[in-house]
Amino acid sequence: MNILLVGRHHGRARMLVPGKQAVVAVVIALASAVGGAAWGGYQLALQQVAEGDAETESHLVSRWRTRLVETRERLANVEERAEHEIDALTRRLGEIQARALRVDALGQNLVAAADMGDQEFNFDAAPAMGGPEAELSGENQSLADLEDQIDALDSRLRSREKQLALLDRLIANREINNQREPDGRPVSWGWTSSPYGYRTDPFTGRRAWHTGVDVAGRDGGDVVAVGAGVVTAAKQKGGYGYFVEIDHGDGLQTRYAHAKELLVSKGDIVEKGQQIAVMGSTGRSTGPHVHFEVVRNGNRQDPKDFM
Numbered sequence: 001m002n003i004l005l006v007g008r009h010h011g012r013a014r015m016l017v018p019g020k021q022a023v024v025a026v027v028i029a030l031a032s033a034v035g036g037a038a039w040g041g042y043q044l045a046l047q048q049v050a051e052g053d054a055e056t057e058s059h060l061v062s063r064w065r066t067r068l069v070e071t072r073e074r075l076a077n078v079e080e081r082a083e084h085e086i087d088a089l090t091r092r093l094g095e096i097q098a099r100a101l102r103v104d105a106l107g108q109n110l111v112a113a114a115d116m117g118d119q120e121f122n123f124d125a126a127p128a129m130g131g132p133e134a135e136l137s138g139e140n141q142s143l144a145d146l147e148d149q150i151d152a153l154d155s156r157l158r159s160r161e162k163q164l165a166l167l168d169r170l171i172a173n174r175e176i177n178n179q180r181e182p183d184g185r186p187v188s189w190g191w192t193s194s195p196y197g198y199r200t201d202p203f204t205g206r207r208a209w210h211t212g213v214d215v216a217g218r219d220g221g222d223v224v225a226v227g228a229g230v231v232t233a234a235k236q237k238g239g240y241g242y243f244v245e246i247d248h249g250d251g252l253q254t255r256y257a258h259a260k261e262l263l264v265s266k267g268d269i270v271e272k273g274q275q276i277a278v279m280g281s282t283g284r285s286t287g288p289h290v291h292f293e294v295v296r297n298g299n300r301q302d303p304k305d306f307m
């Protein structure tokens with residue numbers, strides 16, 4: 001092995017021929033240098049790897065931290081939104097409760113106006129919960145509380161709906177009954193000229209049973225239905241002259257006799273107070289009047305009780 005040495009100052013190379021020992025020493029030196037470098041590099045590499053891991057870990061932690069902060073913010077947003085929604089729901093609930101209270105007040109007025117027993121129509125029952133104002137002023141409520149209140153309100157409104165429907169039907173029926181119930185006089189103008197019961201017959205002068213009430217008026221005056229019903233007869237009928245019979249249901253009928261002219265026909269539906277005939281003096285009559293009869297279950301009644 002030859003070692004070429006290049007001198008800095010001398011400008012020319014010198015060839016050395018080292019001895020065997022020198023060569024061994026150089027080889028050992030070189031080997032140790034390379035080995036040291038490799039070891040150092042390995043150590044450095046290890047260190048770098050360790051540092052790299054540490055770097056990754058701290059990066060992850062910071063990412064987690066960021067994620068956590070974001071999640072917390074999101075949660076806070078959700079909570080805030082939920083609070084807003086609960087507040088909105090609570091306000092809405094308050095409005096509905098106020099409306100329910102107004103419905104109750106309306107129901108009470110109806111019951112009072114219709115003069116119905118308030119046992120079955122108890123609209124002034126205490127609400128299942130406090131007023132809306134108190135609820136709004138406090139902390140916002142839990143969703144479970146709200147759901148409970150909404151359920152309670154819902155069932156309360158349902159029961160009110162049922163009550164109001166029933167009340168409506170009863171009032172409508174009573175309206176019809178009121179309409180059907182014979183009540184009032186069979187003329188818009190006139191006076192009672194002969195009552196129901198025994199009287200002296202105007203034709204024979206003998207004591208006789210008068211089956212109705214005579215209401216005198218002017219010729220051409222109107223004869224009106226005393227209740228709503230169905231016309232079961234509208235014809236000329238012997239001593240009754242021109243005659244109208246109205247069925248009011250429940251076995252009740254009214255009869256109007258001695259008309260000058262009939263304004264309804266059999267089968268017509270008439271309203272209470274509707275003109276059904278023109279006053280006259282047809283049949284067994286001494287002057288313009290209406291002979292008015294009330295028949296209940298086939299028996300004549302004193303019309304006075306219905307007038």
Ligand SMILES: [Zn+2]
Pocket residue numbers: 194210212213214290291292
């Ligand atoms: Zn009569």
